[in-house]
Amino acid sequence: MLKSKKTQPAATAPSAPRVLALGAALASLADTALAGAILDQAGLDRLAAARTATCDLVLIDADAWEAPALAQALQALSTAPAAPPVLLVGERLPTTVVRNLLRLERSDVLEAPFTPEQVAQAMAALLAAAAPAATPQADSSRCWAITGAVGGAGATTLAVEVATTLAARAGKEKSVCLIDLNLADGAAAAYLGAQPALRLAGMGASAERIDAAMLQAFVTPVSKQLDLLAGLREPGAFDAIGREAVLRMLEVACECYEWVILDIPRHRRPWTLEALSGCDEVLVVSELTVPALLAARSLADEIEEALGPDRKPRIVLNRLASRMFGPAPSMSEAERALGRKADAGVSSDWEAAAASVNLGGPIAQHRPKSKIVRDVQAMVERLSAEPGRKEQAGAKRAA
Numbered sequence: 001m002l003k004s005k006k007t008q009p010a011a012t013a014p015s016a017p018r019v020l021a022l023g024a025a026l027a028s029l030a031d032t033a034l035a036g037a038i039l040d041q042a043g044l045d046r047l048a049a050a051r052t053a054t055c056d057l058v059l060i061d062a063d064a065w066e067a068p069a070l071a072q073a074l075q076a077l078s079t080a081p082a083a084p085p086v087l088l089v090g091e092r093l094p095t096t097v098v099r100n101l102l103r104l105e106r107s108d109v110l111e112a113p114f115t116p117e118q119v120a121q122a123m124a125a126l127l128a129a130a131a132p133a134a135t136p137q138a139d140s141s142r143c144w145a146i147t148g149a150v151g152g153a154g155a156t157t158l159a160v161e162v163a164t165t166l167a168a169r170a171g172k173e174k175s176v177c178l179i180d181l182n183l184a185d186g187a188a189a190a191y192l193g194a195q196p197a198l199r200l201a202g203m204g205a206s207a208e209r210i211d212a213a214m215l216q217a218f219v220t221p222v223s224k225q226l227d228l229l230a231g232l233r234e235p236g237a238f239d240a241i242g243r244e245a246v247l248r249m250l251e252v253a254c255e256c257y258e259w260v261i262l263d264i265p266r267h268r269r270p271w272t273l274e275a276l277s278g279c280d281e282v283l284v285v286s287e288l289t290v291p292a293l294l295a296a297r298s299l300a301d302e303i304e305e306a307l308g309p310d311r312k313p314r315i316v317l318n319r320l321a322s323r324m325f326g327p328a329p330s331m332s333e334a335e336r337a338l339g340r341k342a343d344a345g346v347s348s349d350w351e352a353a354a355a356s357v358n359l360g361g362p363i364a365q366h367r368p369k370s371k372i373v374r375d376v377q378a379m380v381e382r383l384s385a386e387p388g389r390k391e392q393a394g395a396k397r398a399a
């Protein structure tokens, strides 16, 4: 039987923002700007007593309340300790109400008509101002990209396990960030049993505003050491989040975390090559079938051609079975099809992989003795022992 979400360990608890929404009409934003938030719809009587301990942001529909009562409640809130940020939206924004709103440490106003994206963006900015920033540690940062040669090769599974392995070795909190760049329908959050924070489109429209604090408003802590940056399912996300925003997000992540692991979509996006060029390692995941090996060879060749010969992608053969059912290429046949050596292999273990995705959480948590965990650990040990690009560049300069 599947474990219910409620019984999952606290380590995978969602970090969705808790939003107190005052005004019945705000319910219409539940599936857009407020998707991913923990929503508490209430009356104006709750405003004066709102505190950061139980609420991350208050969203008020100014048109739903009488101006004197709203102004008075805002005045009371502005004198209280630990008042959460307030976003006021509406058609009628009386001066007395706005003046009292401005007494708050953090607040913003959106005049109707506005789009759900504008609401999401204003909320993200207020939440970012409230969130503690991770300490920049760019000097030691290392970034690995993982992508599949064919659909379903295991890129997301391995990205989750690599990030988990690195987090388990990390001493410091917030050492590793796993970023799911399958912006429209990424699976990393579901595999981890974690909740994506907000709609990433809220970040997409304002590349220049992305900084450490804003990044923190979007990440979901998975454990003390591991954060996840992933969006909610959003069919238009690849269009809504531009090249500049993606690259800026990666740049800031590399400033904030010691390790950044990217789950990269197979199909090339306007930012793919630039994102890969900033990585220390690019892992192309393939299976041991002829079409997958040929696809891995083409993809690795394309990447190498674009990034140069010193940036050879690594080939990881996933789902290796000790006893094959049906004809499968031998390792030497596989390497002939690849036109290069495979850099790592990960055993097949369907039971462990299924337990992980169905229970929500890495294989290392649900099936720590799985061969997948052992193989990923060996690969991480080996690759992380090699110097990162910054060290290599330093060594070249010194020579």
Ligand SMILES: Nc1ncnc2c1ncn2[C@@H]1O[C@H](COP(=O)(O)OP(=O)(O)OP(=O)(O)O)[C@@H](O)[C@H]1O
Pocket: 148, 150, 151, 152, 153, 154, 155, 156, 157, 158, 187, 266, 318, 319, 320, 346, 347, 348, 349, 350, 351, 353, 354, 357, 372
């Ligand atoms: N080593 C493995 N042994 C057994 N099953 C595995 C292994 N690696 C991945 N799987 C399973 O294979 C399926 C596809 O894996 P995954 O979603 O990671 O692939 P992907 O390359 O990210 O796919 P997509 O192209 O959809 O992004 C999942 O059900 C996963 O649990």
Ligand SMILES: [Mg+2]
Pocket: 155, 156, 157, 182, 187
């Ligand atoms: Mg995937």
